Each structure stands twice: as C-alpha cells, then as structure tokens.
Amino acid sequence: MIYLKLFLSFFQVGLFSIGGGYAALPLIQNQVVEINGWLTMKEFSDLITIAEMTPGPIAINSASFVGNRIGGIAGSLAATFGCVLPSFIIVLTLAYLYQRYRKLTVVQGVLEGLRPAVVALIASAGLSILTLALWGEKGISDIGSINLIAVALVALSLFVLRKWRPNPIFVILGTGAAGILIYLNI
C-alpha cells in the first residue's frame, strides 16, 4: 500500500528532524533514496534545488514532490500529512510539558547530545551532494574523473558565501546560470 508507505516514511522524517531546515535533509535522503529508492541521488539533488527556490520548509516541499511522483495527488497528501502529524502531536505536548519541566536537566542533556549529531548528519547529506556535483551519478571511481568545472563553481560559491553572506538563493541561481553558459557550450 503505497499511500501508507509514503505516510510512514514522511512521518519518520517529521518525527526525527530536530532543528529544522537542513536537519531534515539526511532523513529525507535516507528514506527517499536509500530505503525506498523512490528517487535517484540526482533526482534528490534536483529536489533540494527546487525546494531551495520555492517557498516553504524543505521537508514539506519534499513530501509534496515525492508523494506526487510516487502516488499522485493522494500520495502527495498522504506524505505531507505524515510529515506534519508528528509536529502536531509533539509540539502541543511539549508546549504543555515545557511550562512544567523546562528546567529538567535530562531534557537539557538530550538536546546537548542531539545538537552535534544533527550537525554531523547535515554534513553527511552535504557530502553526498558534493560527491554528486563533483563526480556525477556513478560516484567516486577515481580522482582523475573529477569535474573541474564543478570544483571551480563550488569553490567560487563558497568564496562568495563566506565573503559577502548573500541570500543562498542568489548563489544557487548564479550557479544555475553558469551551468547553462558552460555545460551547453562544451
């Protein structure tokens, strides 16, 4: 039953992505690319690109996109509902508990343990996308097959991001324009 599968997969994404935004990335990749094979790594990277350029949280964007590709509009609804439901239950419960136990050290400890893990998970997802950008879909076969244009684009983007701190959307759009100019002419 594909709708139930979509619902449960994105329920897990919603349940375990703590810290918002990029924190959902590794979970979505895990569910959508690795466990269920609904998207290839390239399609996943396209999805992240699209999600960055459209309004709304990455997790909801991914749920709607993947849901529709796998199960049509009903799939889209099932995945999105699955993604939001854990928030709904947990946030309301937490709002209640927070008022009563906000000083509890165990809660502080759990959060302290989660923070570095979340960073590591985002790094891992980022490295998968970097590998894809530099070596393409077949992964690292040998260092020599690296795409030097992509290396230059990544380095230039990083430089711009660190130096001027622009809105990331402009950097992504800029590399898109560069991609059209370069890849279409070689």
Add this chain to the structure above:
Amino acid sequence: MKKDLKFYRTLFISTFSLSAFTFGGGYVIVPLMRKKFVEKLKWIDEEEMINLIAISQSSPGAIAVNTSILVGYKLAGIPGALISTLGTVLPPLIILTAISFVYNQFKDNAVVNAALKGMQAGIAAVIIDVVYDLAAGIIKKKRAVSAIIMLGAFIAAFWLDINVAFIILASGAIGAAMVIYRERKRRRV
C-alpha cells in the same frame, strides 16, 4: 477577541500568505510571523511569542510549521492550530505538487539539465557553508563528548549507512546519560 468566522479567515490568510511568499525556510518565516502576530495584529505579546519560538525550535519538524501550530493553538485551541497549520502547509503542497507534474517533462531538457548540474555545485557550497558555521559553534564549546558524538554520527551516517533515526536516538541518549553522570559527580563532591 471573538473567535468568529472573520477571526479564522484572518488567521488562515495570514499564515497562508506568510508561507506562500517566504523563501528560505524557518529562519526567515519566524521573524515575519512575529511581525504579523505581535506587531500588526497584536494577538500575542512579545514574550509569549519568544516562548513559542523556543518550543518550536526544540521540537522535531519544520520550524515554520511548528511555530504556526503553536500560534494557532495559543489563539484558538485545536481548531486554531488546524487552521494555521493548513494555511502554512497548503502553499508548498500546491507548488511542489505542481512542479512535480512538470518535472517529468522537463528533466530531459538540455537547458534545464545544464542549469540543474550547475546548481548542484551551488547547493553543495550552501550546505558546506551552513555546516561550517554549525560545526564551529559546537567545537567552540570545547566539550569532548560533543565532538565525539559529532564525529561518531558522521561516520555512522556517511560510511556505515546506519538509519538516521537510530543515530538521533543514540545521541540523545548519550547526551542524557552524560548530564546525569555529571550531576551525580557534582553531588558527590
């Protein structure tokens, strides 16, 4: 404040338009929500709003969705939470479902492919940039356990392909154990 049809309509339109026109995720939409509900509509006071944002940041899920659930709930209980969530989720749901229909047709287009290939590099750089700032923040605290969790979680996720949910649960448990241990040691001294 009367919880009539007009109230729910304003709540829905507010969350819907905030969600539809906010690019860049939670860190952008949350300050805008504050502006709308605290400054413009005056439905929630400043301190309350900060509490709601703190709760939504420490809960799983998208911060924009979490905050709108809390705002809706605060204003009108479960019906309010449902309306504001619907308002927040509908724009991305509609937009991405629509794009998903078109994606099949345009993913074989040469121009689109060249642009997407270029943008892979941009996305990779954006994520590296974010990770650099986050990791520097963790390392600056000079806690060995945090650094070990970070390294361990990275190896587990990237090379060992361990399910992300397990990694999250394990590091939360380690964090809790660490705090309990520290507390016991402190009490004994």
